[in-house]
Amino acid sequence: MSTVLEIADLKKLARRRVPKMFFDYADSGAWTESTYRANESDFAKIKLRQRVLVDMTDRSLATTMIGQNVTMPVALSPTGLAGMQHADGEILAAQAAQEFGVPFTLSTMSICSIEDVAAATKKPFWFQLYVMKDRDFVRNLIERAKAAGCSALVLTLDLQILGQRHKDLRNGLSAPPKFTPKHIWQMMTRPQWCLGMLATQRRTFRNIAGHAKGVSDLSSLSSWTAEQFDPKLNWDDVEWIKKLWGGPLILKGILDEEDALMAAKTGADAIIVSNHGGRQLDGAPSSISMLPRIVDTVGDKVEIHLDGGIRSGQDVLKAVALGAKGTYIGRPFLYGLGAMGKAGVTKALEIIAREADVTMALCGKRRITDVDASILHKD
Ligand SMILES: Cc1cc2nc3c(=O)[nH]c(=O)nc-3n(C[C@H](O)[C@H](O)[C@H](O)COP(=O)(O)O)c2cc1C
DSSP states (O other): OTTOOSHHHHHHHHHHHSOHHHHHHHSOOSTTOHHHHHHHHHHHTSOBOOOOSOOOOSOBOOEEETTEEESSSEEEOOOTTHHHHSTTHHHHHHHHHHHHTOOBEEOTTOSSOHHHHHHHOSSOOEEEEOOBSOHHHHHHHHHHHHHTTOSEEEEEOSOSSOOOOHHHHHHTOOSSOOOSHHHHHHHHTOHHHHHHHHHOSOOSOTTTTTTSTTOOSHHHHHHHHHHHBOTTOOHHHHHHHHHHHOSOEEEEEEOSHHHHHHHHHTTOSEEEEOOGGGTSOTTSOOHHHHHHHHHHHHTTTSEEEEESSOOSHHHHHHHHHTTOSEEEESHHHHHHHHHHHHHHHHHHHHHHHHHHHHHHHHTTOSBGGGOOGGGBOOO
16 A cells, blocks of 8 residues: 555556456547547646745645535546446445545446445435436436435536447446356456455446336346437437436536537536546547636636546646636546555545645645646746
């Protein structure tokens, strides 16, 4: 644990502890993965301004995201199948986030259900919605999120159809896992993972199984999921969902100024500048490269968040400096989860918080709420 100093260390550990098909599921982007890579490498191009002899005492990363207090502006992204990186993964990640004081977002495509996570946590979490063709199922999911006390709904807009990730196809990824010799071998070489999975009942999409019409067994679940993402989703549906939910709404997957304007018009509480971690449209620009334009276009109309490629506290500072009120991490917390369960998620958050704090100080700022473009080099 003492040798875990950066997110890359957690990634190395996760690679050793998580069966290949699930590690690859996290560490993959669509097609050539160029957008996945750009999300990370474009952060490195932004340079910070080193300042000296500025009072650096009493620093604070505390701020708000959609009016809710956070100990730092970093939420956990919704990620499908987190419960396959580690047994009961969503519960463990939600507990780690709650103890750290940052939001956890549960995916529609989670292994642990809304009710599982609610029963294991004390504070409200956020719920991410994929809109399915079966609108009764969608209505019911929203009701379940309300009943569980979720304090924001994150509506994902950029997955009406699924981008192709070569690794998943090559690995024959499926949830629950298939039992071909190749898959059994991948699992047997990760004995701790197997023991965890044997000790839990949570091994399938528990938000869906038992809740969607016509889904009685695991094979019907797979075909239902594959068919259900709605390619006709449109802005009127956003209005419908906003009314149905009636609480704080965050629109995820905005990467274009025109879409940002449409999103701001819906009256949503925030938008997330995101390309789904490079998992959908390969060849799209990185999230961080689009942030300044989107801030220029709608920064005075709606709160702006960003995800994609954040691997350090420096990245968080850069996003905040460019106008993001909050950020999200997907893979960094998944690597922590796969590496060491709940302790690994806490470790990922600690690493990012410490890096953000020191970076802020060395840029001559004491409060994250004072961080702006003045901490960046202009050229
Ligand atoms: C393994 C994995 C599963 C994901 N599943 C979902 C999901 O179920 N719903 C969703 O809105 N986004 C999903 N995403 C996208 C993330 O919410 C987020 O946009 C992305 O991971 C941010 O990039 P980062 O991983 O570089 O931090 C997923 C991402 C990963 C890596």
